[in-house]
Amino acid sequence: MTDTIVNRSARFEGQGRISFAEAPMGHLREGWVRLRVDVCALCGSDKRLLESGSDVVPGHEVVGTIVESRSDEHPEGGRVVVYIPVSCGECKACRANQNNRCYRLEGLMGWQFDGGFADYMDVPRQCVLPVPDDIPADVAVLALDTFGTAAHALRLGALTQPEGIQALLVVGCGPLGLGVVAVALAMGIPEVHAWDPIESRLALAERLGATRAEDLESINRYQVVAEVSGAKPARDLAQNLVEPGGAILALGESNEPYTMPATPRWRRTDCFTVRSFYFPISEVPQNWDLLRSHGALLRDTIMSATALSDLPDTFQRFLDGEYVKPYITSEESS
Structure with missing residues (x-):
């Protein structure tokens, strides 16, 4: 005993x-x-x-x-x-x-x-x-x-896409974001891009096998966007970059409410917002x-x-x- x-x-x-x-x-x-x-x-x-x-x-x-x-x-x-x-x-x-x-x-x-x-x-x-x-x-x-939460979110996201996830952007390369990168690559998602304002974190995503996202200004860029920071600028970026018919995986935690912008572009964007837990x-x-x-x-x-x-x-x-x-x-x- x-x-x-x-x-x-x-x-x-x-x-x-x-x-x-x-x-x-x-x-x-x-x-x-x-x-x-x-x-x-x-x-x-x-x-x-x-x-x-x-x-x-x-x-x-x-x-x-x-x-x-x-x-x-x-x-x-x-x-x-x-x-x-x-x-x-x-x-x-x-x-x-x-x-x-x-x-x-x-x-x-x-x-x-x-x-x-x-x-x-x-x-x-x-x-x-x-x-x-x-x-x-x-x-x-x-x-x-790191893996379990990421994998579950990606599986839920894949359910929204008839052909599965073909192109993914991960916004925020902290531990969970890097987990999403690793899991996405392990799952065989063909195109995995990443972005983080901290260069060293972005370099870690590249080391894992992700491609650095270059164009963050154009709308309708990615089929699925995993937002993993919880910061308002990152959420705004995800809502701007997701394609019509695509999905945002809202994984980032924050004390700020998750909001949807009152803009003509967002009102006219048909997409999924997925929130998962564990x-x-x-x-x-x-x-x-x-x-x-x-x-x-x-x-x-x-x-x-x-x-x-x-x-x-x-x-x-x-x-x-x-x-x-x-x-x-x-x-x-x-």
């Missing part, structure tokens, strides 16, 4: 302050598993918690090893990723393995439940997904927000295959390994743009 483990975890106090606490883990709940955190990646959305503070331990892109289990389907020693929606398992969506669409969602790991900026974390059984033996932890973590469990096998072909390249292009004890410095370097996609890694697993 692991109820004598003293767990070290990060606490986000608000206004950019991170402290650490140590406390015994206590008794593991029925139907839950206890993980040693092997990898926990930083996400752009964590910056909001860094500023506002959090009542729980943040960190929602997690790969771990089960050290104790009270779930018959998840044995000790198994390597898993943490699926962040804590779904009910009973509603119409959950019964169809569309847990990201749960009608009675309880919350998210790392947001309403303690997450992975810690040595150990407890996870309910519905949020535990086994990792294939041939995929290392620092690639497997990309199966979550990915359904039904897509996980396909996502492992995508990772096998392009995951290692994306890891080597954007990821940087650090330690939990260095988290304050890691976040500062993340905020400064020095790190694109940093992650903490356990000494035991490395």
